[in-house]
Each structure stands twice: as C-alpha cells, then as structure tokens.
Amino acid sequence: MKSESGTVKERMASLPKTLRSLLERYQEYLLLEKGASDNTRTAYDNDLLRYLEFLTRRGVAAIDQVTPDHVRGQIELLTELGMNGRSIGRALSAVRGLHRFALVEKEATADPTEHVSRPKARRKLPDVLTIPEVVAILEAPDASDPATNPYGYRDRALLETLYATGMRVTEVRELRISQLVPELELVRVIGKGNKERLVPIGATAQDWIEEYRTKARPHLLKRGQPSGDILFLNSHGKGLSRNAIWNITKKYAEQAGVEKEVYPHIFRHSFATHLLEGGADLRAVQEMLGHEDISTTQIYTHVDREHLRQVHRDFHPRSRT
Secondary structure, eight states: OBOSSSBHHHHHHTSOHHHHHHHHHHHHHHHHTSOOOHHHHHHHHHHHHHHHHHHHHTTOOSGGGOOHHHHHHHHHHHHHTTOOHHHHHHHHHHHHHHHHHHHHTTSOSSOTTTTOOOOOOOOOOOOOOOHHHHHHHHTOSOOSOTTTOHHHHHHHHHHHHHHHHOOOHHHHHTOBGGGEEGGGTEEEEEOGGGOEEEEEOOHHHHHHHHHIIIIIHHHHOOTTOOOTTBSSBOTTSSBOOHHHHHHHHHHHHHHTTOOSOOOHHHHHHHHHHHHHHTTOOHHHHHHHHTOSSHHHHTHHHHHHHHHHHHHHHHHOTTSOO
16 A cells, blocks of 8 residues: 555664554554554554654654654644644544553653644634625615615625624624714624724715715605614615525625625635735734734735735745646
8 A cells, every 4th residue: 555655564674663662552542452443544644654754753762762742743733734633633633542552651751742732723714705706796785766776775885894894694684774874983782791993984884875875865764663773774774684684695696696605704804814914913903803812813814925925926936826
C-alpha cells in the first residue's frame, strides 16, 4: 500500500530502530489488548507514522527525547497542511496513546502531550454576497407606485437598511421610527441584552426609508391599529415577523438571479466583509456590529484574506502556472 512518500513498509524502515520498535509494539497492543477496529488502527497507524517521521526529521531518535514543543510543532504542521480540527484532534489522541504506552513500557519518564491542548475547531466562514449581487437584490423590488404596491417601497427600504447597517433580523424587525437620527445619518440600534449602539446608516438607505415612510407606510397603517412606532409594517399594520423578512430576502434574491442561499443574516456578513475589504478598522466594525468580543468580529478578517488571495490568483502574473 502506498501512503505519503513510499509504501508503509518503506516508511517504517526509514525510522530509527527504537521508534520503529515502539510503534510495532503499540500496533500489536491496539490489536490484541485494546481490540481496536480495523478503521481505528488504520487511522492511528497513519497518524503515528506521520508523527514519527516528523520527529525523525528533527533529529529525535528515541521517544524519551520528545518535548511538548515537538508535539505542538506537529499540530502546527497539520494545520498548515489544511487538516481540519477533528482530524487533528484524532491525530493528537493517537500521539497521546503512544506516549502513554511508552511510559508503561518504561521507555520514557514523562508524557510530553500532557499539557498540549486539542486545537480549537475552526469556525465556519460565513457566506458573503459580492457587491454586484447585493446591488442586484437591492434593486429588485418594484418601487414605482406606492399607492398600488407599498410593499415594493417597504422591501427596498428594508433591504437597504439590512445592508447599510449590518443589523440582526430581530433588530431590524423591532426598529422604530424614533430610533432614527436622520440629521446625523445614524440609527440607535437596540441589540442583545437591550444594549444600545449608534450605527451609521448612510444617505442611500436613509433616503429610501424616508420615501417609504412618507409615500408607502401610510398605506400599510390600519385605522385604530397602533403600530407602536414600528418602522417596517406588514399588510395588517403590524411589525414584520422573522419569517416574513426571511421570505422577502429570498424572494428578491431569486428575482435578481442570485444563486446563493440568501437570508437576512447574509447582509450582516456582507456588510462587515465589504467594510474590511475597503480598509475599515476592525474595532470600528466590531462597534457597528455590536460584538462584545473582537474575536467574534475577527472571523470576517478570514473572509477578507480569502478575498486578497483571490485577487492575487486573478491578477498576479506569477500566481498561475
């Protein structure tokens, strides 16, 4: 069987004798005493062979020479190679088992994996719309006649607000007219834990809100039905539900021909990513999103780095062969 560079037998033969002997005895232990399944033993064999080859390249000839830095170095290498957190965790478990076996066999006096932590699972990068995709969705609603179709004005204003402010769906559905500060182009957003933050909204979104408020919203108000100052209303003069906002974003994405799965939160992701791509300060983006911990905001820097890599691939003369 071929694996990495050479057959398993060839790779085993390239290891120092003491490390090879330890691995062979540990393999036998897993088979006879632990009763490990074939799949488990195959995965462990691959992980441990890769680990011992790593140690050999660093001049380690015996298991008692291994330090915690060696173990961390192997984890860093696996991360750089693109192995996911679950696979790296499995590899670390295999390495721990080998070192504990070495202690029992009196081939080592300490376990270098004892204080080495499992790697944290990487966060899934959020979906993001391109700027042309955002523009296509924003321009999809029919805002030609507020009297016969007030929903077009409402939906255009709603979509513009989602993208201009990065608000969460709950924040935008509960947005009240009294929270608008038009003279400063700001919105007072009431976020999680009833915490308030000021977010710039920009002239374009603010203009559409004003168009909706003056021309279309009066057609949605119902006599005797208090709106509670809620900005975005449904056909019954009440605030929009989460599902309604979800359906609005999906509807106009389909009309715009955007093939990605579009949902309200994708405008928040796109808001943050496009700001960072344009050179915005991470702390400023954190403030606008209402994140208490900047590490939550930093996930968007990963998206930004992918954008930079794509630009490099597309335009650097030496990025392709």
